[in-house]
Amino acid sequence: xxxxxxxxxxxxxxxSRISWEAMAAGHQLAASLGVPVDLAVVANRDNPxxxxxxxxxxxxxxxxxxxxxxxxxxxGYTTACAQLIEHAKPTYVVFPHTYQVRDFAPRLATRxxxxxxxxxxxxxxxxxxxxxxxxxxxxxxxHHSGSxxxxxxxxxxxxxxxxxxxxxxAVEPFLPKLDATQIRTKPGEPFRASAQTVxxxxxxxxxxxxxxxxxxxxxxLVQELATALSAExxxxxxxxxxxxxxxxxxxxxxxxxxxxxLYLAIGISGAIQHLVGMKGSQCVVAINKDExxxxxxxxxxxxxxxxxEVVPALTxxxxxxxx
Amino acid sequence: MKIIVAIKQVPxxxxxxxxxxxxxxxxxEDVEFSMNESDAYALEEALQLKEAHGGExxxxxxxxxxxxxxxxxxxxxxxxxxxxxxSSDETELAxxxxxxxxxxxxxxxxxxxxxxxxxxxxxxxLGLGQTGVILAELLGLPHASLILKIEVAGNGLxxxxxxxxxxxxxIELATPAVLTIQxxxxxxxxxxxxGIKKAKTKEVxxxxxADLVASDPSLKPTAPSVVLDQVKLPHKQRSTQLLGGSxxxxxxxxxEKLQFEVRVI
Numbered sequence: 001x002x003x004x005x006x007x008x009x010x011x012x013x014x015x016s017r018i019s020w021e022a023m024a025a026g027h028q029l030a031a032s033l034g035v036p037v038d039l040a041v042v043a044n045r046d047n048p049x050x051x052x053x054x055x056x057x058x059x060x061x062x063x064x065x066x067x068x069x070x071x072x073x074x075x076g077y078t079t080a081c082a083q084l085i086e087h088a089k090p091t092y093v094v095f096p097h098t099y100q101v102r103d104f105a106p107r108l109a110t111r112x113x114x115x116x117x118x119x120x121x122x123x124x125x126x127x128x129x130x131x132x133x134x135x136x137x138x139x140x141x142x143h144h145s146g147s148x149x150x151x152x153x154x155x156x157x158x159x160x161x162x163x164x165x166x167x168x169x170a171v172e173p174f175l176p177k178l179d180a181t182q183i184r185t186k187p188g189e190p191f192r193a194s195a196q197t198v199x200x201x202x203x204x205x206x207x208x209x210x211x212x213x214x215x216x217x218x219x220x221l222v223q224e225l226a227t228a229l230s231a232e233x234x235x236x237x238x239x240x241x242x243x244x245x246x247x248x249x250x251x252x253x254x255x256x257x258x259x260x261x262l263y264l265a266i267g268i269s270g271a272i273q274h275l276v277g278m279k280g281s282q283c284v285v286a287i288n289k290d291e292x293x294x295x296x297x298x299x300x301x302x303x304x305x306x307x308x309e310v311v312p313a314l315t316x317x318x319x320x321x322x323x
Numbered sequence: 324m325k326i327i328v329a330i331k332q333v334p335x336x337x338x339x340x341x342x343x344x345x346x347x348x349x350x351x352e353d354v355e356f357s358m359n360e361s362d363a364y365a366l367e368e369a370l371q372l373k374e375a376h377g378g379e380x381x382x383x384x385x386x387x388x389x390x391x392x393x394x395x396x397x398x399x400x401x402x403x404x405x406x407x408x409x410s411s412d413e414t415e416l417a418x419x420x421x422x423x424x425x426x427x428x429x430x431x432x433x434x435x436x437x438x439x440x441x442x443x444x445x446x447x448x449l450g451l452g453q454t455g456v457i458l459a460e461l462l463g464l465p466h467a468s469l470i471l472k473i474e475v476a477g478n479g480l481x482x483x484x485x486x487x488x489x490x491x492x493x494i495e496l497a498t499p500a501v502l503t504i505q506x507x508x509x510x511x512x513x514x515x516x517x518g519i520k521k522a523k524t525k526e527v528x529x530x531x532x533a534d535l536v537a538s539d540p541s542l543k544p545t546a547p548s549v550v551l552d553q554v555k556l557p558h559k560q561r562s563t564q565l566l567g568g569s570x571x572x573x574x575x576x577x578x579e580k581l582q583f584e585v586r587v588i
Binding site for chain 2: 188
């Protein structure tokens with residue numbers, strides 16, 4: 001019998017938020033196909049986190065458990081997930097689009113002679129899967145051909161997690177056959193590069209700067225605006241990569257996820273990796289010279305223009321009303 | 324160490340986006356191309372490894388004739404030779420999904436028996452972010468993705484992997500291996516005049532996609548499992564109110580919104 005199998009990910013001792021969103025996407029897909037949803041988590045069957053599974057009720061929760069899976073490795077996860085897929089025989093396998101999934105899901109799909117449809121932002125009738133191209137400047141619609149299993153990963157924030165429903169779910173342990181020699185990488189303990197001294201997530205206003213600022217010497221321009229607004233300064237990845245601002249000020253998938261009252265994006269084009277870190281902001285203002293920049297897709301207010309003219313004018317205007 | 328770097332030529336970041344008549348891609352007329360950003364970092368890592376430990380750097384690129392320019396750029400920066408998996412036109416490779424293209428790449432490099440295969444993390448155009456990881460599976464090699472730093476340690480490698488939310492980890496793995504490289508951890512070099520001159524004499528082996536497929540029918544794109552049906556300009560997720568006028572007028576209008584509607588001033 002066909003089904004949709006959704007993999008949930010445990011991070012920081014909880015099932016991650018993006019996992020619930022992937023689960024909602026899986027339920028939407030399953031409802032359109034009229035098939036049941038099963039879930040899978042790498043965890044011991046007695047792990048209390050399995051009791052936190054909420055939203056629409058799945059048919060079965062598979063707890064994939066083996067000592068060799070305690071630390072994530074692409075080889076371990078690929079082999080274990082492949083065995084579960086062979087056992088459960090789903091028609092669709094749905095993942096949250098996390099760094100971990102990006103690391104092993106393409107390998108897993110290849111083992112089934114399939115290609116993962118990565119970073120899906122929408123599911124339409126068909127089913128047709130939407131994903132973004134050209135750094136978010138274009139949407140593309142894909143379909144899966146053939147009767148084999150289809151693999152999807154779901155972008156953060158693209159689906160809303162379902163509200164809880166009453167019901168009980170059977171947890172079924174799944175014990176894969178793993179051998180230590182199959183695992184060819186030795187992972188180290190995760191660490192943070194430096195102690196965090198700025199907490200972007202608690203700032204009500206963020207002034208965030210991107211590639212458009214061109215040079216480090218131009219940063220005081222945005223710093224002055226941030227000071228005038230009593231805002232914290234944030235940045236997109238290229239600015240932190242260049243060392244112009246410390247990494248702890250980076251917003252996006254590899255940096256912080258923020259949702260301030262006001263997010264002012266200056267010279268930021270708005271690649272997916274940045275948008276996932278800030279699109280939950282209550283109000284987004286974008287200043288960019290390119291009217292087609294994807295940042296305008298999530299902006300409430302926009303100024304199309306040269307930031308080197310607009311930002312000083314804005315600083316002056318803010319100071320005027322504040323004085 | 325023998326290192327293969329897979330590079331892709333992609334439209335420039337600020338390329339004008341107009342959908343072509345087939346509704347499957349953008350109109351490439353007047354579009355400028357450049358080396359995919361994370362691939363440029365992969366090449367840089369390879370060149371630094373070669374400088375520190377000796378060996379050979381070979382670039383491989385799949386694409387039409389125009390990709391030759393990006394291949395020359397890689398040779399000018401210091402790669403030793405190249406393999407150009409050449410498509411006959413702009414559409415031939417579009418018949419392959421990510422697995423199909425990775426199979427072609429694997430077939431064109433497997434005889435090299437490299438110690439290390441590097442790719443960028445993902446392409447700036449299709450953004451699938453899978454080619455390196457698929458290659459690892461096809462070549463039967465271990466891999467690590469989102470890599471910022473590579474150190475040679477004993478018989479293998481110790482690499483720095485980026486995790487989410489500002490976390491990192493080290494991973495040790497034996498060679499041969501595949502790594503996908505994240506952008507930004509090092510400074511990219513420019514080609515020197517001498518390098519550009521030397522590049523003209525370096526070997527570029529051109530393999531036509533059609534010839535490769537003729538030699539191994541299993542590479543045929545008979546049934547890609549994932550098919551692109553159409554492209555569209557994105558819908559706006561929020562309705563943006565554009566504030567026009569001179570910079571001073573737009574700024575004044577914005578401050579008024581921030582004061583009375585957003586209420587943050």
